[in-house]
Amino acid sequence: MTNSSYVLPVEQLKANLKTKPNDLWLHQPTNGEWKSYTVAQVVDEASRVANALLNQGIEPGDRVAILAKNSYAWMAADVGMMLAGIIPxxxxxxxxSDTIEYVIxxxxxxxxFVGKLDDCSAAEKSLTNIPVITFPDSNGNYQGAQSWQSILDSSAPLASYHTPKADDMATIVYTSGSTGKPKGVVLTHGNLGAAAVETKNRMVGGEELHRMMSYLPLAHITERSVVAMTSIYGKVELFFSEGLETFVEELHHCQPTDFISVPRLWAKxxxxxxxxxxxDQLQEMLAGEGGDAVAAAIRDKLGFGSCSTYGSGSAPISPALLEWFHRIGVDIxxxxxxxxxxxxxCSNQPFTVEGMGTIGTPLACNEMKLSDEGEVLIRGDAIFTExxxxxxxxAESFIDGWFRTGDKGVKDENGAYRITGxxxxxxxxxxGKYVAPVPIESRLATNSLIEQVCVLGxxxxxxxxxxxxxxxGLSKDQIKANLEQTxxxxxxxxxxHARxxxxxxxxxxxxxxxxxxxPTMKLKRDKIEAFYSATINSEAESGVYWVYQ
Incomplete structure (x- = not known):
């Protein structure tokens, strides 16, 4: 049973509508032009779309899919379904197309719901036998689809909002499937509420206004919980991105106060x-008398001139990369x-230098411990049950009420955890000896030349x-010498045995x-192993060499 003392998302949305209806919430770029939406405007659109679903015969408890890149409409659809008791x-x-068809x-x-996609072919192939509503930025062709705007024009807002209990299903989130078919994780309103409240307490507590970019996939729980849900519970404005080509410009427009990314993007x-x-030249400048000004100029050029909170997740990040950013005042x-x-x-937020290289301590809604084999076990109000x-x-995923995460870890004297693979x-x-790849990959990644690394064997x-x-910009000879040293x-x-x-x-x-x-930029080790099978199985090469494939 979930602790019902946490404010549930629907309750928080209702409170926001009463206390801050005219506060700006979501900011959407379209061809470089920005449109901003207040709390009341988002909830109005969400409510109209949700009412249209109910009028079309979809009932509370029914499931409705969202297939789209991030946008204000994605958020509004999610909010609207929660207000109507429909399961996003x-x-x-x-x-x-296989994954789309499987999940549906x-x-x-x-x-x-379908929005903008980089490639519409899989969606167009897979969505022929299901009703479709297209978001304003949709760029696909779906036979018989209704448009978002037509729904808004023809629907009244909900007459009343669904009142869920803490243990009621709120959403089904399918895992990204690094191996096998994705599993549907059932999360309750209480799960989402507990995680959002405690994440807000760690990241954006208080009355100061926070600005965040929403660009990592909303289909992934981190973006939906840490960014989208936190914006419901905290004083947060969200800015969306149209794509990689415009991201830097949008980042400078947003001027985020809090920025969350993944290791690969931090490396970029x-x-x-x-x-x-x-x-080497940069480090000399940072160590000199004007080092603080140099660091501030770099942060400003990256788009972090107003940023004070930085985070990284989804996959392990090299401690050397954390230390490099720390030297320019970006404390990840x-x-x-x-x-x-x-x-x-679990998080090293609020940031501590001593916690660099660890994932910090558990949120207050969770308990964590290590099994005798070193596996991280967790239980609490935010943890799913099925x-x-x-x-x-x-049944296989729980032992005595503790969820078996599948991650191996260690715990230091300060109570901070470190994931080892x-x-x-x-x-x-x-x-005949076992090798754990992640610690080796972390050591290799101390070399700033290396953007991605996978250890196999x-x-x-x-x-x-x-x-x-x-x-x-290095020559091949320079690269070879550099990596041979690494x-x-x-x-x-x-x-x-691990060399x-x-x-x-x-x-x-x-x-x-x-x-x-x-989709969350984790390595698909089995796919990488298959892709490079020729070089893996070859005994002709040793040392450092190039693979042209």
Whole structure:
């Protein structure tokens, strides 16, 4: 049972409508022009769309999918369904047709909202047998679809709002599926409320106005909980992005006070700086008399001139990258959570220097501990209780009321946790010894040339690393010498059975489109292993070399 003392999202929305109806909330760019929406305007549109769903025969408890990139309409659809007791089922905008069809069929969704997509072909193929409502920015062609604007023009607001209980289902969030079919995580109103209240307390407490960018996928629980839900509970304005091409301009327009990202994007921010000035020269300037001014100028150029709170999550981030940003005054608090924990569950926020390299301490709504095998276990008001239509997976995931996260970790003397890898990511080499890849990847990632890294080696005589590089304008000879030094320094820190025999430099960047990353930018290790099977199995190369594929 969930602690009902937490204010539920619907209750908070009602309170916002009474206490701050005219406060600005959502900011949407369209072809470079910004339109801003107040709390009252968002709830009005949300309420009209929700009433239209009810009038079309969709009932409280029915499921409705959302397939779109982030926008104000995505948020309004989500809010509206909560106000009507309908269950939102987000789908990643990059999902394949097989995944779209699976999620819709498995969830029993009766309708799908569709918005802007980078590639509409999968959606157009998959949404032929389900009613569709298109968001204002939709760029696809869906037979018989209703438009968002036509719904607003023809519908009155809800006469009354749904009043959920803490244990009522609020949403089904399908995991990003790094292996196998995605599982539908059932989250209750109480789960979302607990996570949002405690995340707000850690990040945006008080009466000061906060501004945040919403650009990571809203289909992922971190963005939906840490950013979207926190904006409901805190004094927060959200700014959306039209895409990568306009992101930097939009970031400067937003002037965020709080900025959340993922390790790969933090590495790209670093590479952007180092493309302008070599790191050794930069460090000399930062250590000099005008170092603070240099750091402030870099932050301002990146778009962080007004930012005081920074976060990273979704995947492990290199401590060396955290330390590099710390030297320019960007104090990144690493956080950890899962879909099953309703988003953020543990964080080094408020930021402490001592906590760099850890995920900090659990939110007040959660308890965490380590099993005898070092697996992170968690329970509390924000933790889910079931996978949708999958009682076997649910039973396997809990032990004595504790959720088995699948992450291995350690706990330091300050009560802060450090994630050391996934339980199932360990592999056995031909020598019969187990190797944990994440700590090795973290050591390699101290080299700012390395943007992406994956350590593999199941059945090989020795582990190896495959890397994707940042472009810092170095020659191949310089790169080779640089990485050979990193290889030697890394191996000096490892036990003999874990030492790498090679670093392969990939000419192919890993991304969601080529299916080597999940939508939340986690490595798909099995896909990467299959993609590079020739070089993994080859004994002809050692040291540092390029892979042209």
């Amino acid at each position: 089922v987000p789908i990643y905008s990059t999902a394949s 069929e498995h969830s029993g969704a009766k309708l799908c 921010f670093q590479a952007k700086v180092l493309a302008q000035i070599p790191d 608090a690493e956080g950890w959570g899962m879909t099953e924990t309703s988003g953020l569950a 996978y949708y239509k999958n009682p076997e997976a649910t 996934r339980v199932k990511e360990q592999f056995k080499t031909a020598k 199941a059945g090989r005589p020795a582990p190896m690393a495959i890397v994707v590089l940042n472009d810092q 290889l030697n320094e890394t191996n000096e820190q490892l036990e003999s 790498l025999d090679r670093i392969a430099i990939s000419e192919t960047t890993w991304d969601v489109e080529n299916d080597l990353l999940t």
